[in-house]
Amino acid sequence: MPEWWSYSLSDFLLFSPRTYYRLIERYNEAVWPAQIATLALGLGCLALLRRKVWVQGRIISGILAVLLAWVAGAFLWRRYTTINWAAVYVLPLFALQIVLLVWIGVVRNRLTFQVSRGFTGVAGSAMLGFSVIAYPLVAPVLGRGWLQAEIFGIAPDPTVIGTAGLLLLTGRARWGLLAVPVAWCLVSALTLWAMNSPEVVVPAAAAITVVTAAGFNSQKVERQRELVDDYR
């Protein structure tokens, strides 16, 4: 794009806030009562964190892959692209994330999710809890009503933030699996910023938290490795 620096963020916003939030509202109406099922799956993920089930990693990874696939197909592809043609370019990223979750988490069973002490564990747990339990309250609190509530497993932001939170609970920084959630949080934050929506703080804070927590975890693992090397 020529002279791209002369464009402001609002130049890339193709729709009005009213159109966007009505899209969420009509989507919620169209898929009801799927919200109950996806919230149950989210609560199931929370419950599984406390269980030492040998297929725990496979189940949670599978749930995340299914919910992301639903969000990508039902919302991004079928609905969001009707007001934002650029959303088409996000779909491959969601597909990549789904493939990675299925391959690493389901097929190879390399992901174990557990609540741990320390900054990374608290951050991951808080993000998951917020996305499943608190996120639906954001719209009503901001005066937009329950019909425009964004639900885990239905709307992209809570689903992606919940996914990122869970991935922080896998014991080490998995940058390959966290890249797409962070990218989506940044895209969403920029969109909400252009819309002058106060919700911008949620995906922005999520992106910062994920990068900080994963970076903290990387340093911690590196320090442990050095200690082991010194001991040898």
Add this chain to the structure above:
Amino acid sequence: MHRGKLDRRTLLGALAAGVAAAALRPFEALADTAAPLTKPIPSTGEQLPLLGLGTWITFNVGDDAELRDECADVMQAFFAGGGRLIDSSPMYGSSQPVIGYGLNRLGTPAALFSADKVWISSGSSGPRQIEESRAHWGVPRFDLLQVHNLLSWEAHLPTLFAMKAAGRLRYVGITTSEGRRHDEVEKIMAAHPIDFVQVTYNPLDREVEERILPLARDRGIAVIANRPFREGALIRSLARERLPAWAGELATGSWAQFILKFIISHPAVTCAIPATTQVAHVRENLAAAAEPLPDPATRRRMVQYIEGL
């Protein structure tokens, strides 16, 4: 008594005919008494109302039936008020199909002046995109096609000129916005027989006054002024301020009319294309295209007043 029955029947028939006519031609039934002022398109002399209708953001409502009907209501009020030119682009999301929905609901008014754009990097893909746009609108041909933001203009202009020569297009134009690539715009205006140029122009964005607007007059090119309200930001920033007392001399009752009168009173400007989602705003905007329009001294005063706020 028989005579009385006939009279009542005649009266009821006349009433029914009136109701039917109003239902069949709603925009004519609602037509305002004062049509907006017009200016000629320099290349043909065809008269065009000084106010058109933009669709950026406002008409991108997807498949939301309620919002589509609101857009159709806006179009209905626009045509009822004497408006003609509606401007869109493939870049504007679902705006084109939403225009098509509105035109279909209104029966495609004969007054429509359809203005769209080609916006694609590949020159060879231009004709396909234009055909898709035409199908969205549901019109037999466009009145005006413009190269959007000069994207691949070298490839698209020959296509548009060929369409015009073949009678499949009436006018050819180029667009830019917010002051981008004005040097290139000038070169194209000087070297190619375009009919229209679309640029950003309002009391705070007046760079085009220096070279592009004078060149348009010299070359006989019509000018469409986009972003008259800076996507509403200009109106919002002025909302807390009071109109000057002398605005009454211009018959302006709002900042929107104040700004529009400034824009369309420039001798080189053919029309401005404010976008809106509200019928009341369409009527308010169209009412600005009426006498009295400001003279050069008053135009300077208008700029000074807004810049001083």
